[in-house]
Amino acid sequence: xxxxxxxxxxxxxxxxxxxxxxxxxxxxxxxxxxxxxxxxxxxxxxxxxxxxxxxxxxxxxxxxxxxxxxxxxxxxxxxxxxxxxxxxxxxxxxxxxxxxxxxxxxxxxxxxxxxxxxxxxxxxxxxxxxxxxxxxxxxxxxxxxxxxxxxxxxxxxxxxxxxxxxxxxxxxxxxxxxxxxxxxxxxxxxxxxxxxxxxxxxxxxxxxxxxxxxxxxxxxxxxxxxxxxxxxxxxxxxxxxxxxxxxxxxxxxxxxxxxxxxxxxxxxxxxxxxxxxxxxxxxx
Amino acid sequence: xxxxxxxxxxxxxxxxxxxxxxxxxxxxxxxxxxxxxxxxxxxxxxxxxxxxxxxxxxxxxxxxxxxxxxxxxxxxxxxxxxxxxxxxxxxxxxxxxxxxxxxxxxxxxxxxxxxxxxxxxxxxxxxxxxxxxxxxxxxxxxxxxxxxxxxxxxxxxxxxxxxxxxxxxxxxxxxxxxxxxxxxxxxxxxxxxxxxxxxxxxxxxxxxxxxxxxxxxxxxxxxxxxxxxxxxxxxxxxxxxxxxxxxxxxxxxxxxxxxxxxxxxxxxxxxxxxxxxxxxxxxxxxxxxxxxxxxxxxxxxxxxxxxxxxxxxxxxxxxxxxxxxxxxxxxxxxxxx
Ligand SMILES: Nc1ncnc2c1ncn2[C@@H]1O[C@H](COP(=O)(O)OP(=O)(O)O)[C@@H](O)[C@H]1O
Ligand SMILES: [Mg+2]
Numbered sequence: 102x103x104x105x106x107x108x109x110x111x112x113x114x115x116x117x118x119x120x121x122x123x124x125x126x127x128x129x130x131x132x133x134x135x136x137x138x139x140x141x142x143x144x145x146x147x148x149x150x151x152x153x154x155x156x157x158x159x160x161x162x163x164x165x166x167x168x169x170x171x172x173x174x175x176x177x178x179x180x181x182x183x184x185x186x187x188x189x190x191x192x193x194x195x196x197x198x199x200x201x202x203x204x205x206x207x208x209x210x211x212x213x214x215x216x217x218x219x220x221x222x223x224x225x226x227x228x229x230x231x232x233x234x235x236x237x238x239x240x241x242x243x244x245x246x247x248x249x250x251x252x253x254x255x256x257x258x259x260x261x262x263x264x265x266x267x268x269x270x271x272x273x274x275x276x277x278x279x280x281x282x283x284x285x286x287x288x289x290x291x292x293x294x295x296x297x298x299x300x301x302x303x304x305x306x307x308x309x310x311x312x313x314x315x316x317x318x319x320x321x322x323x324x325x326x327x328x329x330x331x332x333x334x335x336x337x338x339x340x341x342x343x344x345x346x347x348x349x350x351x352x353x354x355x356x357x358x359x360x361x362x363x364x365x366x367x368x369x370x371x372x373x374x375x376x377x378x379x380x381x382x383x384x385x
Numbered sequence: 386x387x388x389x390x391x392x393x394x395x396x397x398x399x400x401x402x403x404x405x406x407x408x409x410x411x412x413x414x415x416x417x418x419x420x421x422x423x424x425x426x427x428x429x430x431x432x433x434x435x436x437x438x439x440x441x442x443x444x445x446x447x448x449x450x451x452x453x454x455x456x457x458x459x460x461x462x463x464x465x466x467x468x469x470x471x472x473x474x475x476x477x478x479x480x481x482x483x484x485x486x487x488x489x490x491x492x493x494x495x496x497x498x499x500x501x502x503x504x505x506x507x508x509x510x511x512x513x514x515x516x517x518x519x520x521x522x523x524x525x526x527x528x529x530x531x532x533x534x535x536x537x538x539x540x541x542x543x544x545x546x547x548x549x550x551x552x553x554x555x556x557x558x559x560x561x562x563x564x565x566x567x568x569x570x571x572x573x574x575x576x577x578x579x580x581x582x583x584x585x586x587x588x589x590x591x592x593x594x595x596x597x598x599x600x601x602x603x604x605x606x607x608x609x610x611x612x613x614x615x616x617x618x619x620x621x622x623x624x625x626x627x628x629x630x631x632x633x634x635x636x637x638x639x640x641x642x643x644x645x646x647x648x649x650x651x652x653x654x655x656x657x658x659x660x661x662x663x664x665x666x667x668x669x670x671x672x673x674x675x676x677x678x679x680x681x682x683x684x685x686x687x688x689x690x691x692x693x694x695x696x697x698x699x700x701x702x703x704x705x706x707x708x709x710x711x712x713x714x715x716x717x718x719x720x721x722x
Pocket of ligand 1: 402421426427430
């Protein structure tokens with residue numbers, strides 16, 4: 102019997118830094134998508150939950166007095182932007198979970214003994230994965246919302262919506278990945294996600310306008326990053342693509358569209374810079 | 386030339402001093418065994434070599450490269466098979482190997498060809514396209530081993546590769562390790578099984594309490610002890626009291642060394658004798674003290690005797706001493722990244 106030799110000539114080709122970085126990042130991202138395909142329940146739940154909200158909340162407030170929403174639009178239309186943002190937000194908040202499981206089950210060690218070109222590819226794969234999933238879910242919600250008669254922002258609007266969501270998803274993903282490396286286990290991570298999730302939704306303009314809120318809540322909502330994502334999207338839905346328009350009449354002053362996106366950009370960059378030392382240490 | 390050179394390694398986990406100035410050289414092309422009881426520090430050594438862990442002090446060279454400076458170079462030429470198999474339950478074995486191939490930057494053709502080769506060699510065809518979550522312990526080990534060999538490393542490091550495996554899987558792995566060595570790969574494995582090291586290792590080191598207590602070629606180490614090993618019982622199942630009495634008697638006989646009571650074997654007694662004649666004297670002495678010899682066997686010294694000589698206890702006793710004390714869950718949690 103001739104068995105194939107276990108080692109013959111060794112593989113020795115050394116490719117460019119960039120192509121190897123792409124190869125490892127692609128492989129790690131592919132793994133996350135394979136996991137998702139084999140366990141699609143989280144994806145399905147991530148789309149179903151906001152849809153249920155859209156239908157239930159829309160129905161709940163369908164007889165709300167016109168004075169509730171400034172500008173006299175229906176509550177369903179008002180709610181759409183909030184639900185889209187919340188979908189992307191809660192999807193991104195879960196970004197850290199796969200990483201946490203890899204830490205706990207020792208799979209991360211398999212990645213760390215490999216000669217990765219850069220260990221950022223582990224983080225990068227998570228960012229690519231969660232961004233695609235979040236945007237996918239959001240677009241699914243947008244399409245359903247449009248079927249429900251809550252409107253469609255048009256192509257320019259869609260672009261504005263996606264850019265806004267992208268900035269928010271980056272920020273929240275950074276936060277979640279940071280937590281995934283900082284916390285001791287998945288139980289703690291899930292607890293933190295649980296605690297963050299709904300309060301951030303309620304303390305934003307997703308469900309009700311600022312003018313409707315008591316003073317203290319108005320302050321919270323006007324500082325909540327979700328609000329800075331919701332308002333430009335809401336404006337886009339109303340056909341308002343001019344970012345110079347004032348979108349938030351906050352207790353501390355007026356905020357226009359550019360400033361909203363600016364805050365989100367600043368947040369995304371800031372959070373990535375903030376978690377960098379932690380990631381460097383954990384992945385050293 | 387040496388494939389691995391460790392010098393004065395120190396490593397503590399909090400207040401636990403796991404390595405105490407340990408130095409070790411593994412020659413190239415050698416199948417090298419690290420033998421030691423649970424808690425000796427084997428995993429710590431292997432994790433340091435594979436760049437997963439940095440020592441508190443000391444130096445680590447693999448194939449001439451400083452692992453503490455050029456870790457990536459070391460990772461490229463080394464395959465590491467951890468003590469705890471880490472697989473992704475949702476992926477199939479083939480997908481896991483494919484991922485591994487990409488992490489080692491093999492070209493697609495090389496990767497797929499190599500995966501096919503290893504599936505064939507390790508007889509994984511029937512199940513490799515099933516999800517890893519369904520695999521038995523033996524299958525997981527094989528897959529893990531195949532993943533470690535995927536990039537054709539010059540050095541493969543295996544941490545207790547056959548623990549908990551059935552005899553068939555174990556011998557398949559032994560076979561493969563010998564074959565690898567035959568092809569010029571340096572193989573470093575740790576084990577707390579005497580038979581495994583006896584069967585495989587060209588050279589070995591005995592690790593105890595974070596340091597090397599003996600090293601060399603297995604049969605040399607045994608020869609160096611000199612004499613023969615004797616196992617003796619004064620009745621089938623004795624007790625502590627009687628055994629310690631017998632121990633005293635034996636220690637009084639000239640030419641008898643290293644008398645120990647083996648509590649796990651019905652309080653039998655083990656000792657080393659310098660020459661055959663000692664046996665007759667030993668029987669006489671026991672008779673005079675009122676003991677009869679129930680059974681007595683004589684053999685060449687084993688690696689266990691080498692360990693016994695150096696530490697004053699058997700491997701099995703050392704193993705038992707830590708069993709139940711170590712909190713593996715907590716250790717795992719602490720060593721999490
Ligand atoms: N993460 C950890 N935290 C605390 N102690 C540890 C940790 N890992 C290992 N140890 C201790 O270090 C010593 C050596 O452990 P290890 O290298 O795993 O030995 P072996 O592999 O020979 O069983 C043991 O006493 C063990 O309890
Ligand atoms: Mg160990």
